[in-house]
Amino acid sequence: MNDMSDITGQSAKDDWVPTSCALCYGSCSILAHRVDDVVVKIEGNPESVVGKGRLCGKGVSGIMTHYDPNRLTVPLRRTNPKKGLNEDPGWKQISWDEALTEIADVLRRLRADDPRKLTVQRTTTVSASRTPFLAFNAAFGTPNLSAAGGGMHCGNGAHLLSGLMHGSWSIVPDFQYCNYALFFGASKGHAAGHASASNMGMAAEARARGMKMVVVDPMCNFAAAKATEWVPIRVGTDGALALSMCQVMVNELTIYDEPYLQAKTNAPYLIGPNQRYVRDEATGKPMVWDVQFGAARPFSDVKAADMALDGDFEVGGVPCQPAFELLRRHLRKFTPEWAEEITTIPAANIRRLAADFANEAHIGSTIVVDGVTLPYRPVAAIAFRGSQGHMNSVYNFFAISLLNQLVGAADVVGGCLGFNPASNGFEETGRLAYKPHPDADGLMKTGTWMGYHLPYPIAEPRLPEKSGLQDLFVFGLTSPFLDSDDSEDLWQKLELPYRPEVMMNFGANLLMSIANKESVANSLARYKFMFSFDIFLTETSAFADIVLPDCGHLQTLDSRSNYPFIFSLPAGMGEWCWPIRQPVLPPEGEQRRFQDVLLDLADRIGIRADVNAAYNASMNLAAPYRLQGDRQYTYEEICDAELKSNFGPERGLDWFKAHGVLKWPKKPEEVYWRPFADVRVPIYWEFIVPVYEKIKAITEPRGVHVPPEYYEPLPDFLPCLSHQCKAPGFDLYAFYYRDILHTNSFTMENPWLDEAAQLDPLSYTIAINADTGRQKGIADGDWICVENEKGRKVKGRVHLTQAIHPEGLGVAACAGHWGDGMPVAKGKGVFFNDLLELDWEHSSPINLNLDLCARVKVTLEKEGKR
Numbered sequence: 001m002n003d004m005s006d007i008t009g010q011s012a013k014d015d016w017v018p019t020s021c022a023l024c025y026g027s028c029s030i031l032a033h034r035v036d037d038v039v040v041k042i043e044g045n046p047e048s049v050v051g052k053g054r055l056c057g058k059g060v061s062g063i064m065t066h067y068d069p070n071r072l073t074v075p076l077r078r079t080n081p082k083k084g085l086n087e088d089p090g091w092k093q094i095s096w097d098e099a100l101t102e103i104a105d106v107l108r109r110l111r112a113d114d115p116r117k118l119t120v121q122r123t124t125t126v127s128a129s130r131t132p133f134l135a136f137n138a139a140f141g142t143p144n145l146s147a148a149g150g151g152m153h154c155g156n157g158a159h160l161l162s163g164l165m166h167g168s169w170s171i172v173p174d175f176q177y178c179n180y181a182l183f184f185g186a187s188k189g190h191a192a193g194h195a196s197a198s199n200m201g202m203a204a205e206a207r208a209r210g211m212k213m214v215v216v217d218p219m220c221n222f223a224a225a226k227a228t229e230w231v232p233i234r235v236g237t238d239g240a241l242a243l244s245m246c247q248v249m250v251n252e253l254t255i256y257d258e259p260y261l262q263a264k265t266n267a268p269y270l271i272g273p274n275q276r277y278v279r280d281e282a283t284g285k286p287m288v289w290d291v292q293f294g295a296a297r298p299f300s301d302v303k304a305a306d307m308a309l310d311g312d313f314e315v316g317g318v319p320c321q322p323a324f325e326l327l328r329r330h331l332r333k334f335t336p337e338w339a340e341e342i343t344t345i346p347a348a349n350i351r352r353l354a355a356d357f358a359n360e361a362h363i364g365s366t367i368v369v370d371g372v373t374l375p376y377r378p379v380a381a382i383a384f385r386g387s388q389g390h391m392n393s394v395y396n397f398f399a400i401s402l403l404n405q406l407v408g409a410a411d412v413v414g415g416c417l418g419f420n421p422a423s424n425g426f427e428e429t430g431r432l433a434y435k436p437h438p439d440a441d442g443l444m445k446t447g448t449w450m451g452y453h454l455p456y457p458i459a460e461p462r463l464p465e466k467s468g469l470q471d472l473f474v475f476g477l478t479s480p481f482l483d484s485d486d487s488e489d490l491w492q493k494l495e496l497p498y499r500p501e502v503m504m505n506f507g508a509n510l511l512m513s514i515a516n517k518e519s520v521a522n523s524l525a526r527y528k529f530m531f532s533f534d535i536f537l538t539e540t541s542a543f544a545d546i547v548l549p550d551c552g553h554l555q556t557l558d559s560r561s562n563y564p565f566i567f568s569l570p571a572g573m574g575e576w577c578w579p580i581r582q583p584v585l586p587p588e589g590e591q592r593r594f595q596d597v598l599l600d601l602a603d604r605i606g607i608r609a610d611v612n613a614a615y616n617a618s619m620n621l622a623a624p625y626r627l628q629g630d631r632q633y634t635y636e637e638i639c640d641a642e643l644k645s646n647f648g649p650e651r652g653l654d655w656f657k658a659h660g661v662l663k664w665p666k667k668p669e670e671v672y673w674r675p676f677a678d679v680r681v682p683i684y685w686e687f688i689v690p691v692y693e694k695i696k697a698i699t700e701p702r703g704v705h706v707p708p709e710y711y712e713p714l715p716d717f718l719p720c721l722s723h724q725c726k727a728p729g730f731d732l733y734a735f736y737y738r739d740i741l742h743t744n745s746f747t748m749e750n751p752w753l754d755e756a757a758q759l760d761p762l763s764y765t766i767a768i769n770a771d772t773g774r775q776k777g778i779a780d781g782d783w784i785c786v787e788n789e790k791g792r793k794v795k796g797r798v799h800l801t802q803a804i805h806p807e808g809l810g811v812a813a814c815a816g817h818w819g820d821g822m823p824v825a826k827g828k829g830v831f832f833n834d835l836l837e838l839d840w841e842h843s844s845p846i847n848l849n850l851d852l853c854a855r856v857k858v859t860l861e862k863e864g865k866r
């Protein structure tokens with residue numbers, strides 16, 4: 001800290017505090033410039049790998065979120081017992097002791113009755129909230145942890161596939177070496193996505209280096225605007241394009257990486273007529289056809305190069321084929337001409353894209369990185385929210401993943417990288433080491449993970465205990481069925497043994513972030529009691545009985561703002577980096593950190609020992625830093641324990657507060673781990689067959705039909721419901737996209753970001769193709785009404801542009817707030833989610849993803865306003 005003299009001669013306290021942003025889940029490392037206990041500026045922390053000294057506009061504006069006079073500063077209790085969209089809660093200030101006494105009474109009684117009746121809901125935007133809530137959840141004993149719109153909008157398909165194929169939460173091109181990146185509805189390094197600010201720099205450098213970037217997207221927005229080529233696609237049809245590209249590569253061009261498929265996938269495993277592996281009777285291992293021996297043998301006994309990929313065989317009288325042969329045959333129907341009909345992308349373009357991708361992969365080539373010779377495949381097919389935010393989420397992402405698998409561009413130099421799934425750990429302590437490893441079938445299990453269950457092996461489906469039904473629909477991470485219109489019907493049929501009664505919410509604005517507000521409001525009103533940790537009164541907090549004023553990102557503490565190297569640390573060569581978040585400013589009024597409040601509640605309801613045990617497990621604390629019995633540790637002490645446990649006794653919380661981050665170099669074998677790990681990934685999902693049988697055995701007798709076409713071992717293209725709408729006048733596909741200026745429903749309240757968004761022609765408007773608009777007699781700036789097939793309506797001002805597919809209707813972010821608690825946000829922008837239905841029919845029957853597109857009709861608003 002420097003003591004400086006200002007012009008008045010008075011001394012000013014002036015310092016820069018290293019901490020982490022939380023305006024989105026990227027958690028970029030920041031430096032907060034603090035002068036006389038006021039933060040006057042936020043900059044990127046160049047010492048950190050997370051952001052690399054860069055910030056986005058939201059991060060810089062975080063200062064205005066902190067100093068917003070509408071921030072909550074006292075606990076509030078509702079006085080109006082009625083809950084509804086038009087009910088005023090009648091907030092009354094209460095003391096912390098009153099608030100926590102009442103909450104603890106409710107929780108104590110509930111836990112004695114049935115802990116599963118507690119639903120814990122949290123926003124993923126503050127990613128650091130994960131560990132404390134997971135610990136509380138586990139200790140309390142409820143399986144119901146949910147993430148509002150998170151997952152079923154953004155990651156249910158992405159995390160499943162990235163987990164199965166890359167041992168990782170997410171994927172990104174190896175920007176340092178990639179020459180051809182194909183983006184399917186993802187903005188990794190352009191506006192949104194994971195590891196934003198780091199990826200923004202890396203993506204820019206890659207483009208300057210000459211990396212071609214091809215963006216498949218219904219809109220030419222942030223990623224496509226920077227691309228070499230924009231490929232406009234009909235909403236929700238990415239699977240058809242990817243399958244067709246696979247068809248061209250495998251059957252028309254016959255370009256694919258045979259040695260990779262033999263050694264690193266289950267492509268050579270023999271499949272019988274029952275869609276299952278042909279297994280060795282003695283060992284139970286899947287068999288391959290050994291071309292040297294001319295016989296089927298367990299995969300582990302055969303050299304990869306001797307494994308047949310093609311042909312028909314017979315083993316013990318059973319006809320069978322290698323999985324790859326089945327894939328090759330399966331792909332034949334996905335011709336570019338077929339795909340053109342579905343995607344609107346001309347067949348010739350599909351052939352060109354496939355040829356470019358296949359040729360740019362330079363199959364067979366190697367490169368030396370830091371003295372290590374490694375496979376070099378400088379192409380990557382990437383996807384995230386856009387292409388998989390649909391009912392056909394799983395197959396779409398599966399088909400896109402196959403592009404990388406076919407050319408061997410998975411976790412090798414220049415290819416598609418998982419987000420740091422392999423690490424040798426911190427050398428001095430040997431901690432934080434993990435890497436993918438094989439199961440008995442040779443298929444990859446992740447070395448580290450952060451979901452409720454591992455992506456593989458697939459969990460055993462059972463009669464649900466989770467109100468979201470994910471223990472039955474085991475491919476789903478998060479679920480719409482906590483809130484859907486028909487959840488009671490599903491719970492009854494599937495014999496859920498209890499009903500949700502109490503909700504503990506952390507920040508999430510589920511009333512806005514999931515789907516139409518009526519459906520979610522009905523679900524929220526069903527809870528007998530709800531309390532919410534908030535920094536603002538959101539639309540959702542209006543359904544709470546008690547609201548607790550939380551500290552914001554500049555006031556809070558977290559020993560793992562970037563754990564476990566997944567969200568924020570860029571993939572690729574460079575350094576490992578462990579940053580923390582620390583308080584720069586004290587609480588205002590009666591604000592308290594949620595982590596401390598959770599510990600206080602644990603003590604009040606008598607579950608401290610369980611919470612300590614849960615922290616030991618989730619932070620993987622090593623002796624002597626394990627938390628003991630029911631000792632009342634502060635959250636500071638828990639953070640200190642985690643840091644010392646990982647990095648040694650001299651690098652505790654104090655060291656991290658002073659230094660901000662700890663770094664050490666990555667090795668090529670960690671970043672490009674695939675050649676060094678004896679694991680295979682499934683290009684053919686044999687495991688899906690028994691899983692479906694088990695799901696069906698539970699659902700069919702109980703009157704719930706689960707369509708089998710979602711559970712095939714090879715991906716297909718399944719149309720969204722919106723593709724099937726034939727009602728006259730419903731000729732546009734409505735979709736949303738992230739605004740570079742806003743995070744989900746959060747930042748419209750930030751005055752700097754709001755001002756910038758008002759200047760932007762798209763942030764708060766509805767984008768329609770200019771020619772389509774003119775045909776409909778709509779002019780730029782007109783007010784229109786957008787109506788979905790069920791008659792739900794959304795209104796807004798039109799922006800006509802050439803930068804959108806002629807059938808598309810694009811809305812930015814999750815705006816259109818109506819509550820009084822965020823007055824800057826109120827009335828700004830368009831609330832897209834009012835066009836989304838929330839029921840079984842509109843959910844993926846395999847991974848529970850919501851269908852995030854709607855077929856809509858637009859009409860001109862005569863009055864020229866809302």
Ligand SMILES: Nc1nc2c(c(=O)[nH]1)N[C@H]1C(S)=C(S)[C@@H](COP(=O)(O)OP(=O)(O)OC[C@H]3O[C@@H](n4cnc5c(=O)[nH]c(N)nc54)[C@H](O)[C@@H]3O)O[C@H]1N2
Nearest residue numbers: 123125148149150154507508509513533744745746813814
């Ligand atoms: N139309 C549309 N819908 C969407 C999306 C979209 O882009 N458009 N995105 C979807 C996706 S992928 C997701 S993940 C979800 C996200 O949706 P949600 O998780 O419901 O929330 P966000 O909209 O991200 O807003 C973050 C919330 O956290 C609160 N908050 C921020 N910091 C803190 C803090 O330190 N403490 C506390 N207690 N609260 C805090 C903010 O007040 C805000 O309410 O929305 C989904 N829904």
Ligand SMILES: Nc1nc2c(c(=O)[nH]1)N[C@H]1C(S)=C(S)[C@@H](COP(=O)(O)OP(=O)(O)OC[C@H]3O[C@@H](n4cnc5c(=O)[nH]c(N)nc54)[C@H](O)[C@@H]3O)O[C@H]1N2
Nearest residue numbers: 154185186187192193235236384385386737738742743744
């Ligand atoms: N600036 C900013 N950054 C964020 C967030 C934010 O709200 N704002 N949110 C964070 C969160 S929670 C998440 S999940 C990530 C999400 O990050 P992204 O995956 O990048 O999310 P989106 O921008 O919603 O969707 C990506 C693209 O998909 C397109 N798209 C929509 N439908 C389709 C389709 O059917 N097919 C194809 N091919 N494209 C389609 C959209 O036009 C958009 O360009 O971003 C994180 N980072």
Ligand code: SF4
Nearest residue numbers: 021026027028059196
């Ligand atoms: S990308 Fe996210 S975490 Fe990084 S500066 Fe922007 S808002 Fe903050």
Ligand SMILES: [Mo]
Nearest residue numbers: 124150151154
């Ligand atoms: Mo998300």
